[in-house]
Amino acid sequence: MTRKKITLAELYELLYDHLNSNGWWPARTDWQIVWGAVLIQNTNWKNVDYALANLKQATDFLPANLRRLSNQELEQIIRSAGFYVRKAQTIKNLCDYFATYHDNLAQLRMKPAAELRQELLALSGIGHETADVILLYVLSKETFIVDVYARRLFDHLGIVLPKTYDAAQELVMPDLTLFTLRSLQELHACIVLTGQTFKTEQDWQNNFLTPYQLQLGPRRGE
């Protein structure tokens, strides 16, 4: 059977209508999002939740308080999230970075997205995905997060994304012009939710997305 071709915007509408995304990164404050973005790297949310609860207790998520902790202390606080030596160092690196802006996120948001991305990627422990999470949810920059959930969903909709992060993102980027910051956050939330909703191959075989096939817009310069 042939599947109906839909655009990314149409896919977003389908996801929005069928899933209760409640649309946000699960966190109350900007700082909590930043630390959560690091802690979630190759881990599950439950383990991260334990670590975040400890971190809130110890620091209220404030960078100024985090800086007072030794690496060893921080490691024990976030231990449950796994890879804790590296993640503690990464959080410290972010603290140093934010310190150069006096922990003023409003000031950071005034800088261009490309510049911010470059600065974040220069920090050890911050890769493309983590940088994009911080850009999209904390620094109010419009971007598309290429995570395993996005790859999996696109795959089931007939599009295998390129292996390298930049190439994958570039392929999706032209279609993002129709999205607002808020809807891009919602889109990512919905995509994550598909991954959490459809776990087995069976789940993917028969669901509200089955009749559709994604068609992305032309790439720049083609």
Add this chain to the structure above:
DNA sequence: GACCAGGCACATC
């Protein structure tokens, strides 16, 4: 007990 979960840096070819 094996396998997995919203990565990343580094070594090697």
Add this chain to the structure above:
DNA sequence: GATGTGCATGGT
């Protein structure tokens, strides 16, 4: 640039 490996916990 592509591919392989170590990092570590808690749930199923």
